[in-house]
Amino acid sequence: MMSTRALGLGSALRKAAFAPNAVRSQIMMRNIIGKRFIQIQSVTPASGTEILNAQRLKRPSSPHFTIYQPQLTWVASIANRITGAGLSVLLYGFSIAYLIAPGTFDSAHVVEVVAGLPESVKYAGKTILAAPFAFHSINGLRHLGWDLTKFLSIKSVYGTGYAVLAASAVSTAVLVFMK
Incomplete structure (x- = not known):
């Protein structure tokens, strides 16, 4: 009896044991004979796909x-994933290009090519590179804070979100206007 209580079966066993024979036979018949019959037919894979579609x-x-x-929370999350993927593609792309053609993608040649570009193109390129880097880096620090179980209330999540946006804007400007 103790094991039936531990398993939570005590009341169910008592009900089954003390139920009238008619009730017990109905339960047994219901378990033996299914309530409904399922009609099974063979189907070709093509018609199976049509049925599924x-x-x-x-x-x-x-x-x-x-x-x-x-x-802000889901926009920042999506932006974090996009900037991380973009930075990874850029890093791996440049690394593979350097492995394929080291003479074209060495540091001296890249500096020479960038030096010949107009100032507006330089600033646009620096912004395109600096903004994802700054946002992803600073938002990564925010996530590290969350991993340490800090800033998890709704108010602080939004506060840190706006702080990440502001710090990203300032960091992007600093990185773009550095010589």
């Missing part, structure tokens, strides 16, 4: 982020 068309689509009001 027809069922998919009838499914409701889940709400997309376009129906929600943009929030």
Whole structure:
């Protein structure tokens, strides 16, 4: 009896043991004979795909982020992922290009090419490189704070989000206007 209590089966066993024979036989018959019969037929893979596609068309689509009001938290999360992916693609792309053609992509040659560009192109290029780097780096510090269980209230999450945006803007400007 102790083991049935530990498993939570005590009351269920008592109900089954003290139930009238008619009730017990109904339960047994219900378990033996299924309530409904399923008709099974063989289908070709092509017609199976057609049936599956027809069922998919009838499914409701889940709400997309376009129906929600943009929030700083998810915009920053998406931006963090995009900037991380972009910086990774740039790093790996330059590294592979250097491995393929080291004479073209060595530091001296890159500095020479950049020196010959107009000032507006230099500043645009520096901004395109500095903004994702600054945002991703500073937002990474914000995430490290979260990993340390700091700044997790709604108020501080938004506060640190705005601080990341401000610090990213200042860092981008400093990086762009450095000589």
